[in-house]
Amino acid sequence: MQSVAEHTLRWRPCLDSTSLRHILSVRPGHRHRHVCLEVRAAATKDVPTWQQLSARAGASALEGFSVLKNNVPRTAPTPTLPTEPDASTDKPVLLYRDTNAWCPYCERVTFALEEKNLPYDSVLIDLRKKPHWYKDIVPTELTPAAIVNGNLVYESLDILKKLEAEFPEQQLLPEDAALRDEAEKLMSQAEEFSTAGFKFLAGRSLSSQPGEDRSQPPAQQQIDELREAFEEKLSQMESQLEGHEGPFLLGHFSLADIVYTPAMERLGANLPVMRSFPLRHHPNYPHIAKWFAALNERPAYQRVKSDDMTHNLVFRKIFGLPLSASMHNGERQVAARKEAAAKVAANRSAIINDLLKNSGIVRSRTNQYGTTLRAVNGYPMEPSPSAVAAVEYALRRLCNWLVHGVPGPRHPDLEAAALGSAALVFFAQRASSPRDLSAAACSELRHACFEVLKDMY
Numbered sequence: 001m002q003s004v005a006e007h008t009l010r011w012r013p014c015l016d017s018t019s020l021r022h023i024l025s026v027r028p029g030h031r032h033r034h035v036c037l038e039v040r041a042a043a044t045k046d047v048p049t050w051q052q053l054s055a056r057a058g059a060s061a062l063e064g065f066s067v068l069k070n071n072v073p074r075t076a077p078t079p080t081l082p083t084e085p086d087a088s089t090d091k092p093v094l095l096y097r098d099t100n101a102w103c104p105y106c107e108r109v110t111f112a113l114e115e116k117n118l119p120y121d122s123v124l125i126d127l128r129k130k131p132h133w134y135k136d137i138v139p140t141e142l143t144p145a146a147i148v149n150g151n152l153v154y155e156s157l158d159i160l161k162k163l164e165a166e167f168p169e170q171q172l173l174p175e176d177a178a179l180r181d182e183a184e185k186l187m188s189q190a191e192e193f194s195t196a197g198f199k200f201l202a203g204r205s206l207s208s209q210p211g212e213d214r215s216q217p218p219a220q221q222q223i224d225e226l227r228e229a230f231e232e233k234l235s236q237m238e239s240q241l242e243g244h245e246g247p248f249l250l251g252h253f254s255l256a257d258i259v260y261t262p263a264m265e266r267l268g269a270n271l272p273v274m275r276s277f278p279l280r281h282h283p284n285y286p287h288i289a290k291w292f293a294a295l296n297e298r299p300a301y302q303r304v305k306s307d308d309m310t311h312n313l314v315f316r317k318i319f320g321l322p323l324s325a326s327m328h329n330g331e332r333q334v335a336a337r338k339e340a341a342a343k344v345a346a347n348r349s350a351i352i353n354d355l356l357k358n359s360g361i362v363r364s365r366t367n368q369y370g371t372t373l374r375a376v377n378g379y380p381m382e383p384s385p386s387a388v389a390a391v392e393y394a395l396r397r398l399c400n401w402l403v404h405g406v407p408g409p410r411h412p413d414l415e416a417a418a419l420g421s422a423a424l425v426f427f428a429q430r431a432s433s434p435r436d437l438s439a440a441a442c443s444e445l446r447h448a449c450f451e452v453l454k455d456m457y
Helices: 004-009 017-025 030-043 050-057 104-115 132-137 156-166 177-188 190-202 220-242 255-274 286-296 299-304 308-319 331-346 348-358 385-404 414-430 439-453
Strands: 093-098 120-125 145-148 151-154
Touching: 093 104, 104 156, 104 255, 104 299, 145 156, 151 156, 156 255, 177 190, 177 255, 190 220, 190 255, 190 308, 220 286, 255 286, 255 308, 286 299, 331 348, 331 385, 331 439, 348 385, 348 414, 385 414, 385 439, 414 439
Parallel strands: 093 120
Antiparallel strands: 093 145, 145 151
């Protein structure tokens, strides 16, 4: 494998030759820095201003979006009132929900509100530090809660039923008595269904048991047993869907689908990544696959759903699971990943030097990660040992992912994580085939870089 460091000689200039000669002819010092700043400004002048970009994006993209001046987080996807006990609205519904819109029970309510096209305002509740006034008015101290036509309701199922009773114009429960009973039965079983799924995802009970050591990963036998328990629930759902002509639980879309959606959304996003279980496209559950597809076509769901990566990051924190992707373990893929890991390990010194020298991560630094500038007069770069160690650790995590499918423990220092992240982004674009490694290995290397980046923080 040719040294990656040799690639530094093939510099790809972003300036024309006249500008380059002008810079190189200037003696070092403040004049040189001034000229560099002018060149950088010229290189970025064609990027539109914020005003131009906003105009191009269009005001309609901000419909319902709130930028909050004194809150954390600073944004919300729906109209939001201050988190105060006297917050009030002239809209029929005031919803108390979690700040990040991660809560699956809150999503049930927002999904129903959007389906029924009901105007509402929200008050954000920090689940880590709930206001005393909120705990005083909501006995469970949980989210969601809602004031519906002046009446306080809590627990997501109770809120959904209250919305049905108060706003019958857009019914989400069937009028047919038998179908309504069927819907009620399904909704009563939803918690048991989701618990089975999340236990399989976590590989253990969702709450700590006496004497349980949760610092160790769960045993494979335990994961297999939890998988079987969840597959039993999935088979029941598959049979329920098969029993109706339409793609939904009762054939047509109903409140029962809304109740199951948040858990299925989160399991569909996380099980392929953390348990190699393709819930949305599993061959054993074709009707569930159709349910997912039909659900995704609903405009109301598009307004309230999250994306897979957000769910991956949130559930990694909740369950302490490594964010490893479902890997294709064909013979060729395994061989390509091993090749990439072996060649990175063999050439690691040159790679680390190249990443430090050419990615820009230690230029103009003034902390422990590097203090030396790469000057025009030829002085060599001298990265600090901490910077070298940070990049080296990122590469070891990369190779661990290539060999084992998991990157291993994250670096506890945020500065080191930042350096490692920048190095991997640069490395993904720096590696070249067949110069450095075969085409298949290069593809696996780039894929691995971006998978490990998901697990840097």
